[in-house]
Amino acid sequence: MTLAALLKERDIERALIVDDACDPVPRARDLAGQQGEWATFNDDLLPDQRASIDVRYGAGAAKPFAEKITDDNYVAAVWELREDLGAVAEPLFESYLANQARDLDYVQKVRDALTALGLDCTERGREFADQAMTADVIVIDLYLGSAQDEDAFVASRALLRDALQPRRAEPPLVILMSRSTRLGQNRDIFRDDVGLLESGFRILAKKDLDQDGVLERQLERLAQHASETRKLARFFDSLERGVADAASRTLLLARRLRLSDIAQIQHLLLDFEGEPTGSYLVDVFDRVMQHEIERDTDVIAAATALENFPTAQHPPPYVAGSADLQALVERMLTQNPERLQLRGSIHSPVTFGDLLRLPEAYAADHSAALRAWSDTDNAVEAAR
Numbered sequence: 001m002t003l004a005a006l007l008k009e010r011d012i013e014r015a016l017i018v019d020d021a022c023d024p025v026p027r028a029r030d031l032a033g034q035q036g037e038w039a040t041f042n043d044d045l046l047p048d049q050r051a052s053i054d055v056r057y058g059a060g061a062a063k064p065f066a067e068k069i070t071d072d073n074y075v076a077a078v079w080e081l082r083e084d085l086g087a088v089a090e091p092l093f094e095s096y097l098a099n100q101a102r103d104l105d106y107v108q109k110v111r112d113a114l115t116a117l118g119l120d121c122t123e124r125g126r127e128f129a130d131q132a133m134t135a136d137v138i139v140i141d142l143y144l145g146s147a148q149d150e151d152a153f154v155a156s157r158a159l160l161r162d163a164l165q166p167r168r169a170e171p172p173l174v175i176l177m178s179r180s181t182r183l184g185q186n187r188d189i190f191r192d193d194v195g196l197l198e199s200g201f202r203i204l205a206k207k208d209l210d211q212d213g214v215l216e217r218q219l220e221r222l223a224q225h226a227s228e229t230r231k232l233a234r235f236f237d238s239l240e241r242g243v244a245d246a247a248s249r250t251l252l253l254a255r256r257l258r259l260s261d262i263a264q265i266q267h268l269l270l271d272f273e274g275e276p277t278g279s280y281l282v283d284v285f286d287r288v289m290q291h292e293i294e295r296d297t298d299v300i301a302a303a304t305a306l307e308n309f310p311t312a313q314h315p316p317p318y319v320a321g322s323a324d325l326q327a328l329v330e331r332m333l334t335q336n337p338e339r340l341q342l343r344g345s346i347h348s349p350v351t352f353g354d355l356l357r358l359p360e361a362y363a364a365d366h367s368a369a370l371r372a373w374s375d376t377d378n379a380v381e382a383a384r
Contacts, residue, residue, distance in 0.1 A: 016135035021103035023125030030146035132163035142178030169237035179206040200229040235302040242299040246292035
């Protein structure tokens with residue numbers, strides 16, 4: 001199957017390319033490193049040129065020049081008048097225009113590649129939220145700003161996160177691109193901050209666009225697993241909302257407890273077991289919270305959709321699994337170290353989730369009793 005056919009089969013039809021080079025007007029942050037050029041510009045302006053800028057700028061004309069150059073509206077006014085200003089404005093935008101031309105060349109290469117695959121392509125700068133609502137794949141720049149600094153990195157994450165918030169259950173595939181050498185080390189920060197799924201996210205160095213087929217290979221990998229990615233996205237979205245609702249219901253039940261209820265539990269159960277009240281209530285919250293999550297019909301429906309999850313195309317990378325998988329398993333099997341600060345956590349008798357491991361000799365001598373015990377509704381599991 002060709003990639004174009006695969007994309008069509010996976011309902012991937014619309015692509016959005018996001019790069020600040022596509023902005024029609026630069027912003028103050030884009031010229032933040034041009035302090036020397038700004039100073040020369042201010043010195044060389046003729047009175048009539050200054051007056052023209054102030055008229056276009058409007059109400060802020062009386063501001064000190066140092067404040068004006070931090071205002072997007074002032075930068076826009078100078079930009080719009082740059083041809084009339086002539087040579088005095090050229091040094092100010094020289095670096096910006098050079099970077100813009102280089103990035104627009106990369107944008108064109110991405111567009112040509114995606115259009116050749118039959119995708120309907122749109123290019124936008126930093127205002128792309130409306131187009132993101134209908135895009136099936138988004139190719140976005142790591143730094144949304146000519147300065148290529150931390151502020152530009154923050155902007156790219158924040159803008160994409162806000163744009164995708166309304167469609168967290170149906171997110172697009174995302175390819176993060178950059179000409180920065182820090183692309184690889186920033187990929188995880190970008191993915192986690194935006195809230196993207198690893199299976200629906202790839203990175204691409206802009207210099208690699210000069211090589212045939214690089215963008216296509218990344219897109220093919222995303223498209224091959226698009227169905228599973230969408231199911232996971234729906235599950236995690238349902239789980240996120242379900243956990244929030246479950247926490248509210250759990251706390252509603254917990255707040256109804258009277259002090260006399262807690263005292264009764266302490267006298268009838270906790271004193272006998274030597275269990276502190278705080279430790280017990282944490283255990284209760286865990287179990288009630290789990291019960292409330294499991295009653296959420298959206299969570300169950302999204303989990304049901306994951307049945308028969310295809311594994312043949314996703315072999316484990318190595319025997320132990322990924323580091324992220326191991327981190328998840330560790331949290332499933334162990335208590336958080338902070339939990340151990342509660343009295344009774346270490347030396348308490350049996351509590352929720354404990355696993356008894358009996359000596360083999362003892363288990364052999366009491367096998368009949370253990371089998372009978374395991375058939376009851378006892379909350380503790382026994383294992384050899």
